[in-house]
Amino acid sequence: MPNIMSRYLDSTAAKYNIPKEYLSRTVLGTAVCLYGIKLGYPLIQQLCTKTGKPTENGVKNAKGKPPRNGTVVVANGEDVSTNNNDLVVPNGKAVKRETASSKNGRSSPAVNQEFLLQLEKLIRIMIPRFWCTETGLLSVHTLALFTRTFLSIYVASMEGQIVKFIVRRDIWNFSIMLLKWLGVAVPATFINSMIRYLENKLALAFRTRLVRHAYSLYFKGQTYYRVANLDGRIENADHRLTDDITAFTSSVAHLYSHLTKPLFDCALIGLALAQSSRRMGANIIPGPLLACIVIGATGQILKAVSPKFGLLVAEEANKKGYLRSIHSRVITNAEEIAFYGGHKVELNHLQKAYYMLVRQKNHIFQQRLWYVMVEQFLMKYVWSGTGMVMVALPIVMGTRQSSDGTPDSGVSERTQYFTTARNLLVSGADAVERLMSSYKEVVELAGYTSRVGEMLDVFGDVSEGRYRRTATSATKQSSKGYDRLEFKDGLPVAKGKIIESTDGSISLIDVPVVTPNCDVVVPSLTLVVHPGMHLLITGPNGCGKSSMFRILSGLWPVYAGELHRPKDCPMFYIPQRPYMSLGSLRDQIIYPDTVEDMRKKGLTDDDLERSLSLVHLAQLVSREGGWDSQADWKDVLSGGEKQRVAVARLFYHRPKFALLDECTSAVSIDVESNIYQAAKDAGITLLTITHRPSLWKFHSHILQFDGEGGWDLSPLDAKTAMTLRQEKAHLEAQLADIPVTQQRLQVVCKELADEENRLSSSTLN
């Protein structure tokens, strides 16, 4: 076919008196343009149709654009969510709608417009300015790739010359060329190593930028808490922040060199091949034309048979994250599991998670098996055959004989051409193969891009108070008739106001206690806590006591009513299970301050010691080897000691209000009483959740939840008297038992004496 083509070109050029070269270039240019249009057309068509395409519901938004995942468009005056995982809310009723393809309402990761937009967003984070370290690294990397391509071509031509001198039996020139060839190997190997070094540096620089950005979002406000507790889109943020970001940045850096170098190779090798064909006096069109046809056909076939690697990779990352989370659960709760002897159950969970990952990996391997087979067949065998035809064409069709009057009738020059062209073709084929196999990597990159992009989107949303969660209970509540919550997009809207109080008090006015699952635990709560008003909070389990603290601390949104808080929120929360941070013993007491903060406050280790003695732990410093000693405090301290250390923090920080959530449940009653008295003496207003009547005397008011959504706030005086009366009755009952106990004691003493007498007489006998 190339022969026929060449003859046809010859005859046409002669017929219309056009220089053959012009005609060849025009044909080649047209073919390339047409192929470019063919490849680009589906993308352009996709873009055009997307811009004005009606949505699933046949509705366009105001700009004629399709709504983004999760946004709301208005149909027939009602809010209709287009998110796969969202709730359609006709007439205020929430209905769950979920599709299997996308858990989080996103389309499955693929190389499409969404991927390009997300990638662009992430690239802007990784390369924030034109002049930055990353652009410097990219420039040097590009230069190294370019140099490597030039060196490959130079080495290929040298090898051709070496073979030519061998055929001519020219020992002198052969030796010189061989030395030159070895001389080129030194910079060539250095450049190779440099390319890898720069790729790694680039991946690390990208990762650093992304991690810095992600951390700033993750620790903005209480995003790390809200992502896990209030939003349901991300399950394992830790895995995304570590493994997924690493995989994404490595993939981007790797793809950059994997795409750039082959592109340079193709362009420069194509030119070099055309030059050597021309030197052989052959037509330059047929070879490249044949190559274009074969490569184009290969691309189409591979595209048709390619599995959805992006989706597969994203799913694999998901399963890896799940396995990791199960591992960390075991590590965190090792002692509890060991006491229960729950290793069988945990092992079961771990194995399940592991086999889910194994199944996914096997699925990917299977998909790869057939894909790689087709890929290898086309790229190794079909392309090698095409290469042989391409190399043979200029030799068979060429008109050139010997250029320097050598007696071998051009055999040595043809051999030189053959060797050079063959080497160039091998490099070219390798370049195209890398380009094509890069498609698979691009699809995998789409998977990582989707996970990292989604994570950053969710962090951004959550830090601004926009949550998305499967609100199954919303339906339940709406059917219960609770209509104070306003739903939008299937989720309750935080309409409540957070106001700075001027008199230093904390108040909740008509605030509902609503859990992240939209369960309304208390429909409306109103209370004012002035400084010095010590409030005791009681009620059955699950009635909303801790939830009230979450609302006061700003962890949970205020869905209605008003929350008044003093400026800078001088509240300090101590939970039942105290958190021990990493670091020294000093760091435990001053948490969440740093040592610099402590110095700035003008506090010293002596002050810390005073805080420790208030919780009866003064000996801890010498026992643990000083303030700077480091340990895994979570394991080193007992449950009660951990609680006391947590309370010592209260004496270090001395906040206006202390939210104490059964924080001394493991402390003995006498020490507990001393702690509460010391806290009151320090001028700290106590809001205490407790089930211990012994703590009542330290409080002036009591808030009682009934577990049915109701509550009662009253002064504690009358109730204290009541409990004192109860305690008196209890003590009197104990005293009434004393005569009986004394009688019993006498009997036991007598029996013991008899027994001893018996024993001594038996020993004498």
Ligand SMILES: Nc1ncnc2c1ncn2[C@@H]1O[C@H](COP(=O)(O)OP(=O)(O)OP(=O)(O)O)[C@@H](O)[C@H]1O
């Ligand atoms: N992160 C959460 N997500 C969903 N629901 C939650 C969450 N935290 C608490 N809840 C629910 O909120 C309700 C109130 O919980 P809360 O922790 O306030 O109870 P409590 O009164 O402090 O109970 P206890 O005395 O047992 O500590 C419970 O039904 C609980 O299941």
